[in-house]
Amino acid sequence: MMDKKYYYKIYGLTLASDYEFPHFIRLEEKVETPDIEIIYGGIPDFIKPQIDEGFYKGIKKDEMWFYNSAGLFYIHDNNKINFIEYNKGTIDDAAVFLPGLCLAVLLWYRKMIMIHGACLRMKDKTVIVAGNSGAGKSTLTTELIKRGALLMADDVTGIALEDGQFISFPAFPAQKLCEDQVEKNGLDTSNLKQVVYDLNKFEVSRKDDFYDIPAKVDALFRVEVQDVSALTKEEITGAEKLKIITDCIYINWLFNDTFRLEPDDMFRCIGLSNQIAVHKICRNKTQDTIKEILDYIESNV
Template sequence: MSDPDFEFRYKAFGLNIASNFLLEGLLPADGEPEVYIREGKVRVDMPGPPGSYGYTLVGDDGFAFRVKDIGTFLVMGGTQILAERTEGCEPGAHVLFILGTCMGVLLFQRGLLPVHGSALALEGKHMIVTGHSGAGKSTLTAALIQRGCAFLADDIAALQEDENGEPWIMPAFPRQKLWRDTAEQIFGSVDSLERIPGIRDKYHVSMDSGFIEAPRRLDALFELSTHLGAEVIVSEVKGPDKLMAVLRNIYRSEFVELRGKQGEHFMRCSALAARIRVFHIERPENGFTVDEQIKDIVHKLSGL
């Protein structure tokens, strides 16, 4: 591939990216491209009926997947992402999968560890807020940002170990994704926000300031869940449960299993769990309790 074919240059997850189409919301590159993203024909035999969801390994270090009504994607060797949009796909809708699943797989291929969560700075510490879908992590993250917390990543927090094994968060890009109800709770309305193509009632929130552009050492992981009680409960996770909390919040961990790398992955997550503090936040299933959650997080971070 010749560089002139790739007009657009960006930086995300510590990587310089060249693309042959516009990717809004990313920062400009500051060096030679390490990753190439382009639109084109994906010539891979995909399993399953045409148009259905499917995925397959390609060669020694490639992964292809298909998303119904969106397109087919190929990620190769930690350096290339190829996207073929399905006819009728809303313009730009495939970008969500390029910066999501494709990037998660590419990070694995390059030796980084993607955690499914948002990374922020608070009280001089750096943390990842994670949890299952619907737990409220996007609401909590948005509330923290509204209160002045600096921000490193939304949805995928990429970790890179240094020569001493310390985990560092590689900044992603200054954008957060929020569902309409969450955005309205935080901002009052979605009138000033950009709807994400291909998804009804989900919006981009741009970080005009407060985005951290340099790697930061990860101090803590906060896993959010709901319960039927009336109080916010924050407790430290220790022992085997600490490792399990790390393992269940890795982004697209099924790619590890598909490649048969479970043993290596387990050891890596064990090393990560040994170097950070892990906390569990249980919030009431009903009600808006982000103020209490933030108060408890501040208290826990102040003790690190």
């Protein structure tokens, strides 16, 4: 077991963790009853026999376990994540999956909408730049920050319904960038943590460019890489807005008979689609369209 607890604020909640996350927003005082706990160890006995039988994950209502090449994780009771290193992974390797996938699952259980995308505050509006891995989210986010935007969340945006409004809650002031983006922005890699288990990215502090206040969501820009001859961009209306939002859910690849969009989940997604503007941008990966996309986002905020 680890000897020390660390306390943080993340997605509007208090977190007590056995593992230290240097880029999280630290709470200096002990929290007696934290909203969320990350605990090293404590993996229940029923999981190993399932792994021995060939299962790599187990899911039931409000509970999930899974393992990968870095760690073994158990998410349960709407407030706890237990983990250990696994296979050839170290504790640090396993911890890479805690702020992203593990928290996304736990907060989904807590009825937050978890979007695969960065959240930014710009022109007094709250904007999400969403898309699958490789869509260019990190590049667009970095360039928007250069243009004056403030980061609220890097890769996973957490949204909750409060008093009839859909509010984005700040995650933590850090961004993961691929090596080419690190080089392009002249960052010294000797001072950066390399995250090998996340597409070999580097973790960059954004403490000076962070917006730490919950804010109503105003717009979502979905970026897709497709075989198109030219960049396309449009505001979406009608039922397709809802489809884009559900496609952007961070854990939608998990949805099946046991982990799915429940009626109240769909109700929240419908409410979000009715309350925000949704734009779809399709780009060809071989074409340099970054400036055009940036201009489009800025002109539609």
